[in-house]
Amino acid sequence: MSAPAPRRSGRRPGPSSTREDVLRAARRRFAEQGYDRATFRNIAADAGVDPALVVQFFGTKQDLFVAATRPSVSLAELAEESGAGEPADPALGLARLLVHWLGKEEDRYAMLARIRSAASEPAAAEMVREMIHEQVAGFTPLIAGDRPDARAAMVALQFLGLVWIRWVVPIDPIASMSDDELAEWLGRGLRAFLA
């Protein structure tokens, strides 16, 4: 048989998709294991690359984390794209939007990575806080009424709880539910806080 891929040093022939490969691997590791347990070494191994190359491309671990967990679209963009401006039932509309957002693998991994990592890495916690403020801010019209700040926080609470119970500590039947059914249940919870 031929030599088992001697893996010489130096640049590989042909075009390279390494940057994207590394970002994908990093996003996945951060999402599944959190900041500390995702290491340069296992990320690089997933991408079929030397750890040092990851450092050269993206800098420190913090830098890599930021680059890998940047969401591809904002909630507002997704809302426009899917057309639903202000449906008859705003709670169900928002629920569907959130579920649809988390349905996209890349964005879900980015979210999961940030939320999981926020449990132990303060910088990630700050990113989650900012993200919640930004994303929720785009939906202030929905959250009118008394104490809009508290209502917004209760919406965020349900979003974080959803991510936990569907992916971090999967609990049935929510963990195995279809997106459509999940949106119904979430909408039922959100309805208490949307005017």
Added chain:
Amino acid sequence: MSAPAPRRSGRRPGPSSTREDVLRAARRRFAEQGYDRATFRNIAADAGVDPALVVQFFGTKQDLFVAATRPSVSLAELAEESGAGEPADPALGLARLLVHWLGKEEDRYAMLARIRSAASEPAAAEMVREMIHEQVAGFTPLIAGDRPDARAAMVALQFLGLVWIRWVVPIDPIASMSDDELAEWLGRGLRAFLA
């Protein structure tokens, strides 16, 4: 000035509260930094003790985690103790119970430790799952109606979300709210899922 506590080897004179000191320190570190960043070394330092002593007392890190994050009371016990059997508003009653539970520092730290650690340590995630099943099981009468399993999961969702938004990624105004006001808001969310 006197010698700066030369810290000789061997047993210290007088009675010892070291076991409890170590458990308290461990619970706090696990709660504030999660499983990986709470180390034998910083826990031992907090307790004013050598890391090796912690190992000798409690065994492996997993063992220490289990010992330090054991809740002192169950929800059911707390419910009996606080007298509220089945109030007129079951959602508000459960909300008050949960908030009251998390109001006790020792139990809150135990919960926080488990939940934070569940983000990266699978064994802790399993503990959270079991705990939710056990504690929620005691309240099945409240969760009657159609799809009791999904309703129970939605209650768990709000509980996890609450812990996150009040202590892990503190978001105002919920993070700085009084227990009473918080219970009102949480009750409003739970009401959608209790018959």
Added chain:
DNA sequence: TTCCTTTCTCAACGCTTGTTGACATCACTC
């Protein structure tokens, strides 16, 4: 007092981590 057990410190181990510096190979421009 003597002896055993418990409590406690110290020094070290093997391992993994993030990060670095030297160097090899390829693509591309002039």
Added chain:
DNA sequence: GAGTGATGTCAACAAGCGTTGAGAAAGGAA
């Protein structure tokens, strides 16, 4: 085709980790 920069590997580092083993000091029973 020479030179330059992007891409890639390898070996090593200092630091921190969980854990171990040997031994020191105190408490308690005989």
